[in-house]
Amino acid sequence: MLTQQLVSWKEPMQKLRSFIYFLPLFLLLFILGLLKAAIVGPVVTVIILIGNSAVIIGLWPAHVFWTYYCVVKTKRLGLVLKILVLLSLPEPLVLWPIFGIVGSLLVGVGYGCFAPLIATFEAAGNQVENKFLHCVVDGFWSTIKGSCTVVRDFTDFCFHSYFSFMDELTEEVPEDENPMNIKLSKLPPCLLVSLLAVPVDVLLVTAVALWKSPYMLFRGWKRLLEDLIGREGPFLETACVPFAGLAIILWPIAVVGAVICSFLCSFFLAFYSGIVVYQENSIRMGIAFIISVVSLFDEYTNDLLYLREGSCLPRPKYRKKMKLSSDILEARKSIDNDGNDPNNGRTCPLGSKLVSERTRTLKEAIQELKPIQVWDWLFQSCEADGRILLHDGLLTRTDIEESIVNGNCKKLHIKLPAWSILQCLLISAKSNSSGLLISDELELTRFNWPEDKVLEWFIGPLMTMKEQIKGLQLNENEESCLRGLIMSCNNERPEDWNETEFPSDDNVRRAQLQAIFRRLQGIVAAMSRMPTFRRRIMGLIKVLYIEAMRIDALRSADSRILRQEASSNNSINSVEKKDKDARGKAYNNEDIV
Helix, strand or coil: CHHHHHHHHHHHHHHHHHHHHHHHHHHHHHHHHHHHHHHHHHHHHHHHHHHHHHHHHHHHHHHHHHHHHHHHHCCCECHHHHHHHHHHCHHHHHHHHHHHHHHHHHHHHHHHHHHHHHHHHHHHHCCCCCHHHHHHHCCCHHHHHHHHHHHHHHHHHHHHHHHHHHHHHCCCCCCCCCCECCCHHHHHHHHHHHHHHHHHHHHHHHHHHHHHHHHHHHHHHHHHHHHHHHCCHHHCCHHHHHHHHHHHHHHHHHHHHHHHHHHHHHHHHHHHHHHHHHHHCCHHHHHHHHHHHHHHHHHHHHHHHCCCCCCCCCCCCCCCCCCCCHHHHHHHHHHHHHHCCCCCCCECCCCCECHHHCCHHHHHHCCCCCHHHHHHHHHHHHHHHHHHHHHHCCCCHHHHHHHHHHCCCHHHHHHHHHHHHHHHHHHHHHCCCCCEECCCCCEECCCCCCCCHHHHHHHHHHHHHHHHHHHHCCCHHHHHHHHHHHHHCCCCCHHHHCCCCCCCCCHHHHHHHHHHHHHHHHHHHHHCCCHHHHHHHHHHHHHHHHHHHHHHHHHHHHHHHHHHHHHHHHHHHHHHHHHHHHHHHHHHHHHHC
């Protein structure tokens, strides 16, 4: 009995001892991080503000001209919609430099302050020999270098990605595709409801966000303190403990940011009421949406903060074919009665435990990947596959030089990443994997893929394509042929493969594979518009160019050696022939004598 009491007292004392040890360490790191932020922050702010502002102002005339040109030329928009877009373009085009420069200032201040602070805490958690030196030094040069990277990525987005988006408008549309258009008779009620919704929804949604902000603040602090003292959730490992104090101090900033985001999103929610009016052809439905959107936002915040289910605010029916949510509320109440613990309050609406209360075994078994890990895997695969394609002749030095000179080459920017992703899809389908095998020891599944909406837009279709490839049951000859076809063919029609060595003559099978290729190249084209893509692909092209020069040098050396051997063989043969002729003449002379 005494032993059990001692054991029960031992664990709280250890937690209290670790908490007392944590306080002075955190304060020292925090003060050091603030000093570094005070030194680096102004430099970083100036770099980002001046760099981004120069890009915005310098490209603004080109953006205005090209935007109008693409909208006028596009065939995807009907005449009425095109005129309305042209009339409404001046407002966003005028506001873009203002919001861009102000946003650059905020990004510079935020990055310049938080990057050195976080680098200080990371240095304390890393396993390095001299932690004190790294805590003092880390965060200076890396933050300045990161600010230059921010300016470069922003430049790539404004100079390449934006024009790529606009060029897509001017592409030819299929004959069976009708242009988007609207009816003028429906516009007045839509505008009326939108103008009515803006003051109502912005005021009410912001009021709900302000009302819930104290709950978010104190519940967040309570949760962070519990995880810190109990060493649970994100603070399970010792290296992450210093970040707990940083999260506790910065949590009010997160709450303020959530309120500001709610305020900004309320405008879009209000404007959507005009779309509801147009789709339902009813002003009454639009007014119902104005009232319902506040209830929807209230319910969303309740789910986010694990408060009561549903909302006490009215939610009228704003769709003609929309089912009432009474059945859903009853189902949620039944789940709540079965799964939630009223004394705990730390369970989600579906009754499952939160991440912070999972066991250590589960956290080790399911290791969530970060977006940067998937991004790094893609470009590492492109580098390895690019070397293979250079050796096989499917990629040449001319292609790389064209990409360097012109700044864009479909074979390198689109087809090479698509080739690498196709390799992953073929291997994953052949191994009956539940996800994507991005390496020999790592599998990307729906349980561990990054919680990033942008990345999820790309990974979800790839999962579907992998299942389609699995259903086709490709043989080895078809797989090896597909690897060459994705680099050498347009893959637009089944006839494109007539002159190739694809072993199957089934046009349906060819059309299915070509559809997968087109969709895969479309996904990569969308990826190429992301700001970091161009910077990473240009670094990859430099590596491949060096590899291409080395391969050409080896080939030229081999050809020179072969020519030397051939010339030496020819000289030897000529000498032997002369010697043979001389011997023949000698024999003839002897016969004459």
